[in-house]
Structure formats: C-alpha cells, structure tokens
Amino acid sequence: MPRQVDHASRRRLIAEAVCHLADERGLEGVTLRDVAARAQVSVGAVQRCFRTKEEMLVFALGHISERISERVRARLVRSPAQSAATALGHAAAEISLLREAHRAEARVWLAFAAQAAVSKALAKTLKANYAAVQEAFTRLISEAGEGTDRAVSLDPQREARTVLALADGLTTHVLIGHLTPREAHDVLHAHLAGLWEQPAQPSHSREDRAG
Amino acid sequence: MPRQVDHASRRRLIAEAVCHLADERGLEGVTLRDVAARAQVSVGAVQRCFRTKEEMLVFALGHISERISERVRARLVRSPAQSAATALGHAAAEISLLREAHRAEARVWLAFAAQAAVSKALAKTLKANYAAVQEAFTRLISEAGEGTDRAVSLDPQREARTVLALADGLTTHVLIGHLTPREAHDVLHAHLAGLWEQPAQPSHSREDRAG
DNA sequence: CACGTACCAATTCGACCGTATCGGAACCGT
C-alpha cells in the first residue's frame, strides 16, 4: 500500500477551515481556494476529500452541529444530580451560543441556516440536529414538570419548541446587534423562570382569547 | 431636461427583483445580471441606480423591511378597538411571516439576517427596523397589561423582546423544515396566551427572580 | 432645426469561481 493519509481527520481539518471562513465573511466567502489556504492544504487535497463544494459544506455543517450538540449533551450529563429545570437552563444557554467564546459558532450557524432554507441537503442535516435537541428538551421539561405543581406539563413538546425557537431568535438578534448578549441572556432566563415559578391557580377567572 | 426616468420607482422595481432572487436561490445567487434580467432592465440601468452591489442590497433590505413593518402597522391600526392583547397576537403572527403567502419574504429576511451578521451596512438597516417593531410591541404589552390583574407589566420591554425573538426563531425553524407553519403558529399563540391568562399570585413577593 | 444632455444597451475588462487534469513525489510489498 502506498502512502496513506488520515482522511477523516483531514476532513475535519477542512471543516474547521470552512467554519472559520463562514464566521468571518459569511458563507458566500467560502471558496475552495480560501478553504485550502486556511487549512494549509492544496486545493487538490480539498477536492480529493470532497467531490464537490456542496459535499464539503454539508460535512462542515454536520461537523459544527455535532460539536454544538455534543457540548449541550456534556452539559446535561455533567449535572444530572441537579434539578431538570436547572439542567434545561444550562442547555438552553448553551444552545443559544450567547457566550462570547461561541460567537463565531453562532455566525456559522446562522449562515448555514439561511442557506438551508434554499438547500435541501443542508436542511436535512440541520433538521436532524434540531429534532435531537428538541427531543432532549422535551424530556427535560417533562421531568421538571413532574416535580412541580405547575401544570406546565400540559405540553412539554410545545414548550421545548418554544425554548428552542426563542434561543435561536435571540442568537440571531445578538448577531445582528439588536440585543446585547446580556439582554438576550436575561430574556432567555426570564422565560425559563416563568415556566416553573408561577404556582398553579386551579381556576381561571377569565379567559382572554387572542387569535 | 432630457429624457427623465422615475428613479425611485425603478429602484423599487430592482429591489423587488433582488428579493425574488434571494427567495429562490439565497443571497449568494443574487448577481447584477440576474437582477437586471428579472427586473427587465439592462445591467447598466441597475448600475446607474446603485453605485455598487452592496448599495443595491442595502436598499433592497430597507425595501422589504419597510413593507413588512408597514403590514404590521396596518394590522395594528386596523384593530384599535380590540384589546391590545388581540392586536399583539395579530402583529406577532404578521411579523413571524408564517403565512404561506409570505414564505418568500421569510426566506429573504433570513438571507439578509445572515448576511447582516457580517455586514455592518445591512446590520444597521435591520437594527433600525427591529428597534421600531420592538418599541411597538413594548407599548402593546404595556397597554394589555394594564387591563389585567397579571403582573406581566413587570417588564414589558423584556416580554416584547421575547415575543420578537420567538417569532424570528419560529420563522427560521419553519424555513428549515423543522416545524410546520401550523406547529409554529401553535407555539406562538400558546406563548402569547400564557402572557395574559395566568392569574397573578398574590402571596408572591413582587420580585420574581431565577438565575 | 441643431445642440447638449440624460438615459440606456452592449461591450469590455480583470479577477475569481468550481472543476478537471497531469507530472512528480512519497510510500509499500516484493
């Protein structure tokens, strides 16, 4: 056998380069040449790892998705002793990428999300990730709801979707500059607090329908 | 005076073309040639209206932003007699672009939002729009809070930010395909309903704090 | 009726894109 190369690790290296460029210039600024230069490999090497540019992008999206959700998972298993409510708070803060250190990942996520709206391959990868996170959130909310008297457990899945969408919306608003990270953090935790802290009130005095 | 042309209306025409293309292929697929072809004008005409491509994009973003927020505003003044809560529901549904008819606008918004994360000029335009909508939402929540016994009025601005971020997050998730429009609509209205329907808890101290 | 001017379509330009190809270097079993 001739000289062998670790394809897997090289693909990861290239994926990192893609993410760096997507962070700095948006996904439009990701070209094969720049990726190769950033990854310190030749263009030919990039093309040998990925047949087309799209294949490279899909892999890069999977790469960063896995990294983010892995961090969320780590956060969850690290605090199993704590209440599910606390765990959810940590996980939500993690997924919203509010920390300055993860601002780059947030920009990459937004760039990919926008592209996924018009690219089926990217959308598939992204959807799979969201489905997993939503399921985890749903389970957490379910567990947390059992311990309290609040009837939040009415629909844990819906609450999970709410938290997930809120987190992503906040991420977007921080990236745009409409909110500061602190403000976003405040909004997120206020929402989460509202889930458990309000005690149950068996009788609704009056219904105010909004629709 | 030589042959005159209505610059303003032509710029709007071109902006429409930009939005159409951004909807179909994402913002990367927006080129001067395609824009010109879609707007039924020559490339030169586009270049006379906008000195650079970025100037064209900024104008297009302002164009669609104004259109969306104008629709929200129209929705608000159309139902002044109804409760502020109802009005907020309508406005939030409008801003989240969940209706199938506005799916294209949603894709355009997402494309611009992603680009705004790395483009200062776009971010400025987008921020101005968000500031206006957030202010309107804050006022609505304030008014709605006065009529109820619920102490939601603790921080109308924060609630406005929550609704706005939630709406955007839901829009994104629908575009990606993680949620159906119906599910997103459900989440949004459940959240809004939660703002007013939960009765106050008299025994609680006035401060609701949760890390 | 000329004339200048504002407008427009077409062309050109240099740069860069993604992709394909190729000669040589590196490596291994024999």
Add this chain to the structure above:
DNA sequence: ACGGTTCCGATACGGTCGAATTGGTACGTG
C-alpha cells in the same frame, strides 16, 4: 532495488462575477 499505487501541488479551462467604458438614442432647450 524496484515497480505499482496513492497522494500531492500546480496549472488549465470554461464560466461568471462586479465594475467601467462606449456608442447610440430620445428629449428639452435655445
């Protein structure tokens, strides 16, 4: 030592990009 196989960097190609230039046309003015 050597031939075969795999990897690598460089280069060429067809195409498209944004931007600038040019020649022609329609129009209001003098």
